[in-house]
Amino acid sequence: MRTLYQFSISHYCEKTRWQLDHKGLAYRVEHLFPGLHRLKTRRMAGTTSLPILRDGAQVVADSTDIALYLEATYPQAPLLPSAGPLREEILALEDRHDRLGVHVRRWLYGQIEDWASVTDAMLRVHRPLFGLRDRAKPMLVKGLRTLYGVTPERVAKSEVELLDGLDALEKRIHNDPSRYLVGDHLSLADISAAALYAPLLSPPDTPWANIGGFSAPAREVLDRIRERPAGQWILERYRHDRPHATEQDEARA
Template sequence: MLELHQFELSHYVEKVRLILDYKGLAYRKVEVTPGIGQIDLYRLSGQRQVPVLQDGSQIIADSTAIAEYLERQYPDRPIIPTEPKLRGLTLLMEQWADESIGLNARKVLIGALNQDQSFRAAFLPSSVPDVVRSLVGALPGEFLSILGQGVGFGPDAIKAATEAIKRDLTSLCFLLHDQPYLVTDHPTLADFAVAGMSMYLKFPTGDFLEIPDALKGKGVPGIADVGTFEPFFSWRDRLYAEYRKPLVGSSSSARTPNAINID
């Protein structure tokens, strides 16, 4: 069976999980413990970032490389068109999703966690005592912002990322206005990349991720709850409903999501 070395809350991993589910491929998730677990991952793959896919003796790192490998080895339900222009557009949109939506969404999420107490507290599992939940929620946003500046998540960086994300979502709403998918009449790598990268902006409703129930359907204030972007999130929710397999026997409400890798 395929093994996917992952962080549950990695949006690059989520892109791969969407592709695996769309292709109907069974796989086992191998959760990587941030820090010490990444040492083992480096020994396996030569890098410490997720995702890493293991298919027998084959080890493939990086979400784009994994997508291309799956397309070669498991060609049923193709995700990369063969027609040159459509293929080029698909690959271009995937790269744009990774580098624009993916990187900026992470900054926007960190900004929301800094400033929104209820959003910050929603990341805690239901088993956490109320007193601890209150303390986490009450941390001053200014204090967290100062900490974020040291790793490139200061107020100016978050403001620029937020503006970029809003432009991206507006463009996507226009693109999806009169067509079911971004490139062709069926999902492609472009669709799964965009859907996966948007996870930090609004977590999918439903039992798809092992996260606290309070996070499901919840997102960044000022983006996830703005009517202008509702067409995009409705499209993404439909993609999940049709192609993403729900968890089996999940105990998500009792679990803590792994730390978001901010490298």
């Protein structure tokens, strides 16, 4: 049996869920408690971050290594050619969007005025444990801000980076939200770009759909992103290539 160890609102975990779903591979998810997760991830894979996939005896950490493992092991519904220049192009785009995912996360965490909906989305999959879960929330917020470097200077830089990334995406698709990044069908490049930008668009049925609490200037930035071709492209990828993202996830928990 396959198990995906995850945080439900992690966009890197969403990238892996999308790939597993696209390939029609059955899996269960195990939600780890943020912070305490490290006890398990260090033991399992010598790492601190999620996702981690256990597939029988095989344990693979990091969404890119998982992606390569899944493509090599399960060739159905391929998202990456096994060789050639297109493979290199897709991997370069995947890597670029993996790096942009860091800026998306830092910028978003830098815009939150009211953390209630975010901590709720992170922790509601865990048992209340006589109030302990909810008492952990302030510590969790502090930990996230430290871990992800949420300082005004770095958040401002992340805004520039993520907007540059959207410009590059629009050049690539010629401002046409129906196009794919490489060739004429979905690849790992599209999944990485759409999943790692998705928290900015909160597509319906995704773990970010009910998240709010952003400042008014941040809401304006988010509205502008939603209107531009890159924002429409992300929503289109979800509508067209990622049906029922959350329902599938929860059914498997």
